Amino acid sequence: MEKKQGFLSALKEEIVRGLSPSRSRSNSPAITASSMSGLLYRKKNSKDTSSYAAQPEPLIGKSRSSRPMVGEALSPLIEGPDPDGGVGEHKQSGPGLGQWMKGQLSRTPSVTSLAYKRSDLRLLLGVMGAPLAPVHVSTLDPLPHLSIKDTPIETSSAQYILQQYMAASGGQQVQTSIRNAYAMGKLKMIVSESETPTRVVKNRNVARAVESGGFVLWQMNPDMWYVELSVGGDKVRAGCNGKLIWRHTPWFGAHTAKGPVRPLRRALQGLDPRATASMFADARCIGEKNINGEDCFILKVLADPQTLKARSEGPGEIIRHVLFGYFSQKTGLLVHMEDSHLTRIQSIGGDAVYWETTINSFLDDYRPVEGIMIAHSGRSAVTLYRFGEVAMSHTKTKMEEAWTIEEVAFNVPGLSVDCFIPPADLKSGSFNEACELPHDERGKSAMALVALHAKVAALDISDDSCADNMTWKTEV
Structure with a gap:
């Protein structure tokens, strides 16, 4: 019971930190709303992660960073780069609770992955x-x-x-x-x-x-x-x-x-x-x-x-x-x-x-x-x-x-x-x-x-409870 309370306490701190305006990666209200809805959905279905994997998070219609999907109309083009650097969009791709917690509690891999994606996007x-x-x-x-x-x-x-x-x-x-x-x-x-x-x-x-x-x-x-x-x-x-x-x-x-x-x-x-x-x-x-x-x-x-x-x-x-x-x-x-x-x-x-x-x-x-x-x-x-x-x-x-x-x-x-x-x-x-x-x-x-590719390749993020695993391998 104490271990469960410790986990929920740490999760609560992460949520509060994630919704704080002082964090540079959480300036968009649309991303915040999407992340919050995703957290509530995960908490409700924490005993059955397979049902969450089969039903991805809904896209918020007003989100400036949500990208157009097949069959949907294109949203208006925004001026300048997204302050979140597209992080919120990748959260919507359906990762499981275990992978999400790894990304939240381990800051170094998240920063490395973000730098890798920004380098790729710029190129x-x-x-x-x-x-x-x-x-x-x-x-x-x-x-x-x-x-x-x-x-x-x-x-x-x-x-x-x-x-x-x-x-x-x-x-x-x-x-x-x-x-x-x-x-x-x-x-x-x-x-x-x-x-x-x-x-x-x-x-x-x-x-x-x-x-x-x-x-x-x-x-x-x-x-x-x-x-x-x-x-x-x-x-x-x-x-x-x-x-x-x-x-x-x-x-x-x-x-x-x-x-x-x-x-x-x-x-x-x-x-x-x-x-x-x-x-x-x-x-x-x-x-x-x-x-x-x-x-x-x-x-x-x-x-x-x-x-x-x-x-x-x-x-x-x-x-x-x-x-x-x-x-x-x-x-x-x-x-x-x-x-x-x-x-x-x-x-x-x-x-x-x-x-x-x-x-x-x-x-x-x-x-x-x-x-x-x-x-x-x-x-x-x-x-x-x-x-x-x-x-x-x-x-x-x-x-x-x-x-x-x-x-x-x-x-x-x-x-x-x-x-x-x-x-x-x-x-x-x-x-x-x-x-x-x-x-x-x-x-x-x-x-x-x-x-940057090599750093990301060193990360082997896998979880049996996740429907969308990400594994990077380096060939020498």
Whole structure:
């Protein structure tokens, strides 16, 4: 009896501490309400944990940090990062009483796990949040006419493939009638694997490590776009007013991008056929390849040296940026896109470090929207490879993203140029396109990330009474 009272006393102290405004991790009333309801439910059913595992906690409708689930409407995008860092959301995933108590009474693992998740989320949003296409294109420029005379076979073949693509996407006449566009979707992101010369850390529990969220994209002729992407309590915003590109992240604030105006890569993933065709207008056909059982033509676009030089700044130099488009020979539609660029960063008094980012995107579920074929789902696999003079400093990180498109509309009434005005607090200098990292962390960031993975891997949290166990294993 005394042991039971001691346990309840300790639990009561934890609850009081957890609801105290002085705790930095419990500022949100919505999270507090959700946590309290969960505690009451656990106390009521403490003798039967299996019934609790089968019935997860209800989501509070007003919670700013609750992420949209499948079949539900997206909640409004919040301004800035969630003060709770997404901790409350992971509490709602259904852990048992034993695992919950371990996390509450052992502060060190909780802090380590939180730092690991925040590092992963920052890396995900920095690389996959709002990447740009390699070269400048304008949807107002006419597409090249098919010409065989005095034209290399690679170029004339590419023009023919693009004409087939435009016809399969709805026709050029329909697409030229589009003045603006809107798209809303849901997505999931995860850092699936990190690798060093001596260790490979794989994410063994995808269901708990995945970060869910959504995005809203607006576009308007000529060359204007704006995107908001909210994942795991953090939000990335980026836009273009036709003259400059800017991006805002919670850790860097608002920054401009150097170089020419370029389309948002996310729009090329089956959402904007005309911009996609314009992107490959000067491409070359380099061959054929089978993608998921479908024969495809391959078109290649390479950024010219002048564009790469204009995009480089300070210690960061863009060495190359190439884009491959795989167009189905059967349907004429774009089914796969590979984007790769290499950045060289020269630190003061140190060796040069190279970042190579490769993004492979697969587009699925094409459906017509107002006569235009739109890809309503897809997935991306990203590889971020860091290497330099010393072989032991090489690291590789693999990330994955899956998305679905919920709404698409064209020629939205009332949309004006005022919707694409850049923030007033824009700072000079561009964000690093290879990996958004502070200047003082670029030389050691990947090693720090793997170190965090190793710390989390040392935790083996398992309980037979839990329905959702989490076990991290380190492969050497």
